[in-house]
Structure formats: structure tokens, C-alpha cells
Amino acid sequence: MKKDVWHIGGHELTSRFFIGTGLFPSPYVQKEAIRESGAEVLTFAIRRINLASTEDDSILQHVEGESFQYLPNTSGASTAEEAVRIARLARASGLSDWIKVEISANERTLLPDPLETLKATEILVKEGFTVLPYTSDDPILCKRLEEAGAAAVMPGAAPIGTGLGILNPYNISLIVEEAKVPIIVDAGLGSVSDVAQAMELGVSGVLMNTPVAKAKDPVGMARAMRLAIEAGRLSYLSGRISKKRYASASSGHEQFIVK
Amino acid sequence: MGGGVVGLSCAFELQKRGHQVTVLEIGRCGGQASGAAAGMLAPYSENVEGPDDFFHLCKESLRLYPAWRNEVRRISGRAFExxxxxxxxxxxxxxxxxxxxxxxxxxxxxxxxxxxxxxxxxxxxxxxxxxxxxxxxxxxxxxHVYAPDYVLALEHACRLIGVQIFEQLGKVTVAEWRNDIVVASQDGQSFTGDRLVVCNGAWAQELEEAFDIRIPVxxxxxxxxxxxxxxxxxxxxxxxxxxxxxxxxxxxxxxxxxxxxxxxxxxxxxxxxxxxxxxxxxxxxxxxxxxxxxxxxxxxxxxQDGFPLLGPLKQSAGRVVMAAGHYRNGILLSPVTAQVVADYIDGGGSPLSAFAPERFTH
Missing domain, CATH: 3.30.9.10 (D-Amino Acid Oxidase, subunit A, domain 2)
Known part of the structure; x- marks a missing residue:
């Protein structure tokens, strides 16, 4: 069977799990959870990183020497201008030319500002970044981001850290239908059922941090999420049955009747 | 078990309330995290995400600190920053x-x-x-406090009010806890008691087998x-x-x-x-x-989840009480931990289920 791989900006990926490095109770648990997740892409806030010597950073030192693709994010930015500035800093430090655009203007909901996100995406694409914007789950907006040159588009399931799950599965499925770049559900997932649902809707991957890091057993949860992604993906590829209103026997007697 | 800041604080509080306390320490008191700590009493800077149960525990401990500090200073006769x-x-x-x-x-x-x-x-x-x-x-x-002096003052205060402290025990094992408490040390001594308070910090995991529970510390x-x-x-x-x-x-x-x-x-x-x-x-x-x-x-x-293990072992019918896994905040959490443990032992309170030591065991 052909390996189920996918690509972002020419980079081949096997895992469909992007994991955030924040909020873990300790570096030991963080390390074990990341390992158990099977993730190839790690994401973190650039503002939390010591860019002057990234190899000494309090978070990155614990994943040193392993071959992760870094996806730094611009969280904390409230305008396109700020996000662009942060992205340039990250690239200049040699971390990565992948950038997750994350622009929120409201400290309570942290919901993405769609206009500023589009603006920042246009600028960063022109500057040669591999841009993955985190955005609201609006199908038209997601299409616009793709047209602006985003390498993947990352609609939120729900506000960051809420664990509310996919608030609008209909929108997510429309976004997937229309997309020519990978769609990654980012933010708001809470449980394995949310994750499996996202994958069944046909997204290419999911990005999570809080539901793993804040679980009672983050290592166990990382594994559970990995399996949910696999199960959801396989279900999507295998094609679920259509829903029917009434029962139809699964033990079908007719074919057993001897004529 | 354990002569770090948490063990000494529990001993201090319990002895003051009329119990006879013995502290068993494998090295010397305050020899690990307690003595190494910078002594920051910073529930707000240490909890940046939101007001969870751990934050509330930290905040409560900060509130208790001034009175606790006065008591440790008064009884020990030692000042500490x-x-x-x-x-x-x-x-x-x-x-x-x-x-x-x-x-x-x-x-x-x-x-x-x-x-x-x-x-x-x-x-x-x-x-x-x-x-x-x-x-x-x-x-x-x-x-902030100057942790090495604070821990010394605590140790001194404990000794002055009659806590027995055994140091340099090398290794201690829990020999009996279901019906009675018996703790044995490497050199052949045996210690008995009505209750066992486990405050051995980073070494708590060693007791997994003895208590037959998961202790992910x-x-x-x-x-x-x-x-x-x-x-x-x-x-x-x-x-x-x-x-x-x-x-x-x-x-x-x-x-x-x-x-x-x-x-x-x-x-x-x-x-x-x-x-x-x-x-x-x-x-x-x-x-x-x-x-x-x-x-x-x-x-x-x-x-494993960033919260301490604080409270009774249910399967010991409350004979064993755990107070371990304080991670970065042992100095800060020492007064509230002593209070929670002593209140429980005196029959006056039940620690939060979020900190239940058996929460990792299925």
C-alpha cells in the first residue's frame, strides 16, 4: 500500500499531529508526550523563546538534537505589522522559515483577527516564508488565505484552550471541500472524539497543545490523540456509511435461506 | 519521611498541635530542593495560565506566610530573610x-x-x-525568603519543641502500613507510629511498590x-x-x-x-x-500533572498521608501543606480531590 504521506511547502510529512510545546507540567513530561505523539512538527510562541541563543532556550533545549520541523507562531501579535516583525525575528535567528500567523486582538477569547491575518499572510508569502495562518472557520476567508499563498490553512475548531471541540463541523467540511492546500484544524479541540471527528471531516492534520499538556496524564493523552488521528484518517479514507432513519439487519438472513 | 521544607513544616505544625513527631531523613535536612531553592513566594508569577486549584493552593500559602514566618522565627529564635x-x-x-x-x-x-x-x-x-x-x-x-536560613530555622524550631530528627539514614523503607506504621532504616533501626506522612519529594516514586499505587514523581x-x-x-x-x-x-x-x-x-x-x-x-x-x-x-x-500529591492514601484508611511533588513551589507551599496535613490528621479537613495521591492509579 502507498504510504499515506502529505506535503507542506515541499516538505513531506507522515504524522498528522502538530503539537504545541507550552503548558506541560515539566520538561520530562513534555519530552515523553512529544515522543509518544509521533509529531514531526513542533509549534511554540516566538515571544517565549530566547532568540538570542535558541539552543539554550528553556523550552527548545529539551528537544535539541532531534529532527523536528519547527513551526514558530506569532501569538501575542495584535496587528499584521507586529506579526510580520516577529516572523522576521524568528527567521533571522535561524529557527525556521515556517511561520504560523496568529493574530488576536482580544485577550479574553484570543480569536484570530481575520483582516490582519490575511494582510500578514500576503506580506510573509511575498518574503518567502512558508506561511500557515491560524484563522477563524470561515470558508471564504480560508479560501482567500489559500489564494494569498498560504502553504496550509489552519481554521480553529473553537477558541484556544477551551476544549469545546468543533463548533461548526459544517464549515470545516466546506473548507476542506474547497481547499487545494492542506487544512489543519488548530485550537479548541478537547478530546479524542473531537480529533477523530476533525479527521473524518477530511482535514489533513490537527494542531493541539492544551488537551495534551493539561491532561492528567499528558503522555497517555498524547498517545490517545495519535491513535484518534490515525483512526479518524483511516475512517475518512475508508468512507463511512450514510445515515439511515430505520434499522437494516446486519445479519441479512435472505442469503442464508436454502432454496 | 523526609526532612525537606515540607517534612519539617508538617512536623512543626503537628508537634505544635500536640502530636509526637519523628522526622526520618536519608541525607541531611534541607539537603535537596529545599536548600537549593531561591525562596520565591510567587503564586502569581509561577501560575501564568489561570486560576486553577494549584494556583489557589499557592495563593492561600502566601496568605498564611506572614503569621507562619513569625511563628517559626519566634520558636526558633532565628531570624531569616x-x-x-x-x-x-x-x-x-x-x-x-x-x-x-x-x-x-x-x-x-x-x-x-x-x-x-x-x-x-x-x-x-x-x-x-x-x-x-x-x-x-x-x-x-x-x-521571597532566604531558603537555606528558613529551612535551618524550621529544623531548629522543630528540635526545640521536641520533634525527633534522624538524619543520614541512607535508605528507609516502609515495612508495614496496612495495620500499623513501621519504617525501617538501612542501619537496622525500626521506627513505629500511628501515622506516616510521606514528604520525600523527588524520591516518592520509590514507594510505588510498597503502597501498590502509581506515584509519577x-x-x-x-x-x-x-x-x-x-x-x-x-x-x-x-x-x-x-x-x-x-x-x-x-x-x-x-x-x-x-x-x-x-x-x-x-x-x-x-x-x-x-x-x-x-x-x-x-x-x-x-x-x-x-x-x-x-x-x-x-x-x-x-x-505527571503538575499538581502535588497531597492527602491521605484511601487504601490505608488515612494512616498514610502524602505531601510530595511540590516541584517548583515547595518553599511557598510549606505553610499550607503543613496546615492541610495537620487538619486532616486532626480530623478537621479533607484535602482537594485534585491532589489525591491515588489519582494516577486505576
């Missing part, structure tokens, strides 16, 4: 403002009078701070260094996302701390200290010229 310096959580990026503001909003609802400072207002508070710092969350309520090494400072160059506890700096009365500037995954290895590494020095000088440029005169390390007990 307790400085109400307030803290600054500094940020280098414009992008941190949103996070600082978000933190200020929820922390103001929980007894912090914190404000975000910028520019001149910030540099007036902390003149030597790097001008690259864009803003800081100033929390006046946070303070992992040692995380913290490396610290100190600079000599004649005139107090840093006025507040200064936190950033890489660590903290705090000036002590004795003319030292303490800078911590790494979080290393290194098992039970307590050695200090060149790279570990270098790493501290690199960001130190970003926060305070005058440190570029200075060499730390002292470097040390201790093992913090981290847990």
Missing part, C-alpha cells in the same frame, strides 16, 4: 503585552494589585534593567548560580520566560534555574550555568562583566 520586594515579570516583545494584560486581568480578581509597567515607570522601579525590556507585570504582593534538576553584589542592584524578584533573578540581603544575586531532565544526577554543568548567564545579561547588562561566585543544583519533584 523575608523580603516583601514585589515582583516584575518582564517581556521583551510587544507581543507579550497581550499575555501580560490577560494575566493581569484574571490575577486582579484574585487578590493581586498587579499592573503592567512600561518605559520610565518601569525603569524607575528597576533602574538597572535592560532597556530592551518592553514591559513588565508588577505584582507587589509577591515576596520525577526529579527535575535545577541549576542555580549567584553573583556577588555589593550594592543591591536588583530591587524586585525579576522573572522572565527563561528564569528569575532575585537579590538577597546577604549581598548575593541569585539566578535560577535550569529545568534539566537528568535523573537523580545533582551535578552542576558548565552548559547549564552558561545558559543562565546568557539570559541574565540580557535582563541586566551589568552582569555581562560578572562571574558567578557560587553554583549549585537540587532536584525538584515534578509530577
Amino acid at each position: 523575608y523580603t516583601e520586594s514585589g515582583s516584575l515579570y518582564i517581556a521583551y516583545h510587544e507581543a507579550d503585552r497581550l499575555a501580560l494584560e490577560g494575566r493581569r486581568l484574571w490575577q486582579n480578581e484574585h487578590a493581586s494589585s498587579g499592573i503592567v509597567l512600561e518605559g520610565d515607570a518601569l525603569f524607575r522601579q528597576e533602574p538597572m534593567l535592560s532597556r530592551d525590556v518592553k514591559a513588565a507585570l508588577y505584582t507587589p504582593e509577591e515576596s 520525577y526529579p527535575i534538576r535545577g541549576q542555580i548560580c549567584a553573583y556577588e553584589a555589593e550594592v543591591k542592584p536588583v530591587q524586585h524578584m525579576v522573572f522572565c520566560n527563561q528564569g528569575y533573578l532575585v537579590a538577597k540581603e546577604n549581598g548575593t544575586l541569585v539566578c535560577g534555574a535550569s529545568e534539566d531532565v537528568a535523573g537523580f544526577d545533582t551535578s552542576v554543568t558548565e552548559r547549564g550555568i552558561e545558559r543562565l548567564r546568557k539570559w541574565n545579561k540580557q535582563a541586566f547588562p551589568f552582569l555581562a562583566e560578572q562571574e558567578p561566585f557560587h553554583r549549585w543544583a537540587g532536584l525538584r519533584p515534578s509530577t
